Amino acid sequence: MASEATDSKEKMATSLEANMLYMNKVIKADKNFDVIYRVIQVGGKNACIYLIDGFCKDEMMQKLLQHFMDITEDNMPKDAHEMSKGFVPYVEVDLKDTWEEILYSLMSGVFLLFVDGFDKCILIDSRTYPARGVEEPEKDKVLRGSKDGFVETIVFNTALIRRRIRSTDLVMEMMHAGKSSKTDIVLCYMDNRVDHAFLEKIRDKIKNIQVDALTMNQESLAECLYDRRWYNPFPKFKFTERPDTASAQVLEGNIVILVDNSPSVLIMPTSIFDVVEEADDYYFPPITGTYLRFSRFIIALLTYLMTPTFLLLMEYPHLIPKGFEFIMVRDTVNVPLIWQFLILELAIDGLRLAAVNTPNMLSTPLSVMAALVLGEFSVNSGWFNSEVMLYMAFVAIANYTQSSYELGYALKFMRIINLILTAVFGVWGYGAGILLTVIFMVTNRTVSDQSYIYPVVPFNAKQLAKRLFRLRLPGALDPVDKKGNK
Structure with a gap:
């Protein structure tokens, strides 16, 4: 068999035995106690499920297994596409056929279903991460205003921003960085207000990050995005743990970067006046x-x-x-x-x-x-x-x-x-x-x-x-004027 790095880019086989042999070798199923796999019968065919214990909901897994085992041979779909469309009673279902995508999904907590004879793996995103409540952050407290804050789960953080900006122009673009960690990174911006040239520059920087892992989450990402003039102590980014502050910056045409496992976000571009501003400025009269x-x-x-x-x-x-x-x-x-x-x-x-x-x-x-x-x-x-x-x-x-x-x-x-x-x-x-x-x-x-x-x-x-005076109608700034280009 070829090396793991090479195999990860290849497509899976149609033979369940070959797929299980590769999977068990790569994920070290005999050593990792929290990696669970089980062979079952689905419509008269052999199948195997893979999941990470602690990332999947037990009650949901039990119901899915019962549903798959109840499929008869007469009702068994012909291929993975047909099965994913009409025989999986769940909302978030996807199909992948490359080992790189399949292994990444498993390590992220996605439920995998391999069926003998199918050329694609069925991915069921029923994961749930350990998470704390969205309490007000200790550092970014306000005297008046909302009392929620970002947490370490990136999906919760994007939902907190979506709750405040109910616009179809709001974009949450998912990316990854880190050879080993494959940390989730989300670019959040308003498509009709952001500077697209600057957005493309940030997107390229993240794609070209060559690190093994973002060990310190958003700080590791910040140092990868900006590696010049490290001796200048003044902040190059604005960090916040408040969803209302992040939402206001997005509406002003800025880019907000969310990193998984981090309760704070990066805001860019940033000036000294952005760093000094606080939410209390806008929760009180002008x-x-x-x-x-x-x-x-x-x-x-x-x-x-x-x-x-x-x-x-x-x-x-x-x-x-x-x-x-x-x-x-x-x-x-x-x-x-x-x-x-x-x-x-x-x-x-x-x-x-x-x-x-x-x-x-x-x-x-x-x-x-x-x-x-x-x-x-x-x-x-x-x-x-x-x-x-x-x-x-x-x-x-x-x-x-x-x-x-x-x-x-x-x-x-x-x-x-x-x-x-x-x-x-x-x-x-x-x-x-x-x-x-x-x-x-x-x-x-x-x-x-x-x-x-x-x-x-x-x-x-x-x-x-x-910047100096809290005006009566703060509103969103002109996205072009905000950058000072024109």
């Missing part, structure tokens, strides 16, 4: 939504500038505005301020990681202990000054005003660079740090190779007003 949006912009700016500005003013006290002399550090500085800031930047991430891995029953006592030891005692011991602790506490909390983890860490990395430059070069270093951040943001290119700061560059006053 004036409230505008206020919330400006609040996030201002707080994001403060999280970046507060600690470098404080460090600069401590090195050059004469720059402190009149009336703000109280910000000066009054206590003895035992550890240089730059080292205090850098240590606390690392310590905050350490506490964040500890909080993620702490069991719920221990989170409260450990939080109290961390607050006492790292807060009051660290100041009293002389390691840190209270002013430094105050500003770093603000930065740590304010980072959570952004729903994007990627943007939060991008600002963190830029802040650390600015702190180091300010400590080494003073005022010139402070200015260079700000300039470097602007350069990283302006030169960051998305998958679509378009401006990351559109509609500032290229300038579009109408679109900029929509």
